[in-house]
Amino acid sequence: MARGMVIIGAGECGGRAALALRDLGYDGPVTLVGDEPHLPYERPPLSKETMASDTPEIKAIASDAILAEKSIRHIHSVQAVAIDRAPHMVRLSDGSALPYDKLLLATGSTPRKLPMPGLGSRCVYLRTFADALAIRAHLSPGNRIAIVGGGFIGLELAAAARKLGASVTVIEAQPRILMRGVPAEIAEIIHAAHVAEGVDILCGNGIASIVDDGQQVRVTLAGGREISADLAVIGIGAVPVTGLAAEAGLTIDNGIAVDAELRSSDPDIFAAGDCCSFPLAVYGGRRVRLEAWRNAQEQGALAARNMLGAGEAHAAVPWFWSDQYGLSLQIAGLSDEGRSVVRRDLGDGAFILFHLDEDGRLVAASGIGPGNAVARDIRLAEMLIGKRAKPAPEALGSQAIKLKSLLAA
């Protein structure tokens, strides 16, 4: 009898992997282990809709009924504490143990901790639904929110906090917001949108000290300026959750190191989503780790196929989005692969920057605009990137030439 498939981590990636195993016809035991009390749920709304809603609810990836119908056993509120690789067993924090044929580590990432003394109960991070509810309780008119880190989570939270009437200060150590992965031209537009909505953004400011007395937080910047807030939310990136894998002796390299088929250094253990680093085929096998919803989803499904022996290599192009106020940003590919930029205006202030490498190959596209104005062209750009196309810069820059026509070329 099959020992079955065990998935550690019941987020987007793990949840999708479990569903995919069944969709692929696997009929042995499938067990999904998560340390949160909830059904597998989508995290992107936590910094957006969850904040805006009067009655926040999790957006479940699968209901209890679906899990039951598909015979997926979901063990919640429990942590995996050790992997015994030789006997193929995972030991859990409730004292039980699960045998596996193949194991998937979808342990995700966790907020990077601000390495400073003085942080207390008014200094928080956002990762889980519980975190989101705790933050949301502070977002009311008159309350002062300090956000440490001008990345996506911090900025989306800033937008949500302004909508709820809180006053917001964003503190960013780098010279501008969104330094990682977003071109300056686009970051400027997002910056201006926040300023127009009343957010105070302080860039190029390191933090000298934080004092949190449990009632309020006082942040002192390196330049001497002091910011007092009722709550400080720290959003300075995320680190992969690799403790379990490292303890088990798996190779770690900016995450659990996997091959193109998402297999770790143990052939019966796979890793997928935020927790793993993998070779990205579209850039010649450059090893990357992505913290993105769609990647978690796609890799969860790919891991499921390969746990069943498909032998399929990862081939997707990285893609992510962010919504702030009425603006939506979408980026396909990794723009740091680019050496030159071509701009395409789409009207209504929307535009796309196409990033080309030294050979003229399209390697990334970054777009911003109202609503979903850039979505279609970013999707087409993603396909062009996947095909390793070298479209003529004049064609990319001209609104008169449809991107779809370049795909056929």
Add this chain to the structure above:
Amino acid sequence: MSDWVEACAAGDIDEEDVMRFDHGGRTFAIYRSPDDDYFATDGLCTHEKVHLADGLVMDDIIECPKHNGRFNYKTGDARGAPVCVNLRTYPVKVDAGKVLIQIG
């Protein structure tokens, strides 16, 4: 009985493309296939109520502009994560250069 409603002129939509059509407080998506046939579905994705008309049409698939949920716009069938609920479709006919949809 439900009536046929004029949505647009046949030439308003490019081949292998989609257009939004709002009527009676509802929103629809009207498609023109690569074979030059016309189709209609509900206008919002069943995942997070995003307007599908901002999405990309490839062959007989419409892809949501937000989260890449895919549907066959001819049948309404959901084609994989994150969408799991099918789209409602509506009868369409072209008459004298006008695209008409039957709104039930």
